[in-house]
Amino acid sequence: MGHDMHYSVFSLLRNALAGNRLWTPAWRDPQPKPSYDTLVVGGGGHGLATAYYLAKEHGITDVAVLEKGYVGSGNVGRNTTIIRSNYLLPPNTHFYEKSLQLWEGLEQDINYNAMVSQRGVLNLFHSDAQRDAYARRGNAMRLAGVDAELLDAAAVRGMVPEIDMDNARFPVKGGLLQRRGGTVRHDAVAWGYARAADRRGVDILQHTEVTGIRVEAGRVIGVETTRGFIGAKRVGLAAAGNSGRVAAMAGLRLPIESHVLQAFVSEAIKPVIDTVVTFGAGHFYVSQSDKGGLVFGGDIDGYNSYAQRGSLPAMEDVMESAVALFPGFSRLRYLRQWGGVMDMSMDGSPIIDRTPIDGLFLNCGWCYGGFKATPASGWCFAHTIATGAPHPLNAGFRLDRFATGAVIDEKGAGAQANLH
Numbered sequence: 262m263g264h265d266m267h268y269s270v271f272s273l274l275r276n277a278l279a280g281n282r283l284w285t286p287a288w289r290d291p292q293p294k295p296s297y298d299t300l301v302v303g304g305g306g307h308g309l310a311t312a313y314y315l316a317k318e319h320g321i322t323d324v325a326v327l328e329k330g331y332v333g334s335g336n337v338g339r340n341t342t343i344i345r346s347n348y349l350l351p352p353n354t355h356f357y358e359k360s361l362q363l364w365e366g367l368e369q370d371i372n373y374n375a376m377v378s379q380r381g382v383l384n385l386f387h388s389d390a391q392r393d394a395y396a397r398r399g400n401a402m403r404l405a406g407v408d409a410e411l412l413d414a415a416a417v418r419g420m421v422p423e424i425d426m427d428n429a430r431f432p433v434k435g436g437l438l439q440r441r442g443g444t445v446r447h448d449a450v451a452w453g454y455a456r457a458a459d460r461r462g463v464d465i466l467q468h469t470e471v472t473g474i475r476v477e478a479g480r481v482i483g484v485e486t487t488r489g490f491i492g493a494k495r496v497g498l499a500a501a502g503n504s505g506r507v508a509a510m511a512g513l514r515l516p517i518e519s520h521v522l523q524a525f526v527s528e529a530i531k532p533v534i535d536t537v538v539t540f541g542a543g544h545f546y547v548s549q550s551d552k553g554g555l556v557f558g559g560d561i562d563g564y565n566s567y568a569q570r571g572s573l574p575a576m577e578d579v580m581e582s583a584v585a586l587f588p589g590f591s592r593l594r595y596l597r598q599w600g601g602v603m604d605m606s607m608d609g610s611p612i613i614d615r616t617p618i619d620g621l622f623l624n625c626g627w628c629y630g631g632f633k634a635t636p637a638s639g640w641c642f643a644h645t646i647a648t649g650a651p652h653p654l655n656a657g658f659r660l661d662r663f664a665t666g667a668v669i670d671e672k673g674a675g676a677q678a679n680l681h
């Protein structure tokens with residue numbers, strides 16, 4: 262089959278000798294079938310990973326992924342590429358550690374170079390109280406078998422000499438380092454999972470928007486799309502920032518707010534920072550891409566929106582933090598920015614669960630952090646869909662926890678989307 266070419270040194274050589282004429286499309290462009298066993302709504306990282314693990318782990322290959330745009334057009338291709346598992350609360354720690362372990366084997370597993378780079382993630386602290394909170398988080402991580410190191414100011418200075426350690430307002434007193442954290446090339450993750458799912462028989466239907474969810478006698482029977490009705494026994498929703506709109510098609514109202522989050526990139530410069538640094542006195546973080554651009558991120562925009570675009574006030578806010586921490590960056594030229602629509606949950610943790618409608622499953626609430634979750638989210642969602650019940654790793658990520666009070670509020674910030 263044309264799309265079945267394994268990437269290896271041999272296929273590289275063969276193509277080098279054949280003038281690159283033997284490469285075939287990474288995945289097929291099939292016509293929708295009238296019905297499937299399972300439909301996944303949303304061809305972002307989570308939807309594609311779900312389809313892949315449904316096929317790989319559960320042998321369910323009669324699956325289609327329905328994507329209204331093209332693969333990689335959503336947040337999976339818009340994020341700042343950071344992966345880590347440095348969480349305090351046990352449901353999060355174990356879930357994100359599973360994800361990090363899947364990242365560590367991902368490229369071999371899906372036969373795709375995703376540029377997984379474990380360059381470390383360094384969270385800076387600026388006061389004694391903040392150091393104590395970070396020490397507590399680091400201890401919780403180590404008790405759960407996750408790597409964490411508490412660095413003093415001298416160690417931070419040695420690692421990232423460009424930081425202004427003696428900033429008058431926010432002196433840097435040290436940091437919590439997770440060396441196994443780092444970055445992964447975001448759109449390669451979408452392409453790699455799409456190709457790997459396709460090779461196992463999954464149909465990836467791009468430019469196929471879901472416009473309705475058909476429910477009969479409390480059970481989902483399929484979805485309306487811009488290419489007609491498609492039947493299914495099971496439907497999994499993984500629409501990220503559009504989760505509220507898609508779930509409303511089945512009459513569900515979610516505890517989710519949609520906000521824009523932006524990313525910013527500077528001109529390319531020589532290597533200056535070889536890890537990921539987060540500022541502890543504001544919402545700001547930075548890493549350097551392999552092309553040389555500095556990649557910055559910050560807060561969500563303060564109002565609800567479905568607009569996938571940037572704005573100037575957020576840029577000013579993020580650059581203020583950037584130059585507070587790295588005064589030298591004020592000399593850089595700033596190149597571009599963009600936005601993605603975040604599905605902010607009310608406790609900052611995700612939802613991977615069944616819904617009150619039989620056969621309809623929900624994956625959402627990723628806030629700022631869903632890229633790093635991609636492998637474990639797909640793995641757990643596939644398990645939940647295939648078996649009809651959550652895996653222990655996602656058992657805490659229940660939809661009804663906001664009614665029962667069993668919230669997973671990592672930051673203790675309460676039900677305020679902008680604080681998570």
Ligand SMILES: Cc1cc2nc3c(=O)[nH]c(=O)nc-3n(C[C@H](O)[C@H](O)[C@H](O)COP(=O)(O)OP(=O)(O)OC[C@H]3O[C@@H](n4cnc5c(N)ncnc54)[C@H](O)[C@@H]3O)c2cc1C
Binds near residue numbers: 524
């Ligand atoms: C600027 C920015 C920076 C970020 N930085 C990080 C980071 O450093 N680390 C991290 O872990 N996370 C980060 N995130 C969060 C992360 O990107 C998201 O949580 C994650 O990508 C969401 O899952 P996804 O990949 O499945 O989403 P998406 O890629 O958005 O996938 C959802 C898909 O559903 C499709 N869809 C929606 N409605 C329909 C419909 N009706 N029918 C069919 N398809 C539909 C959309 O077109 C979209 O492709 C960042 C996000 C942004 C925007």
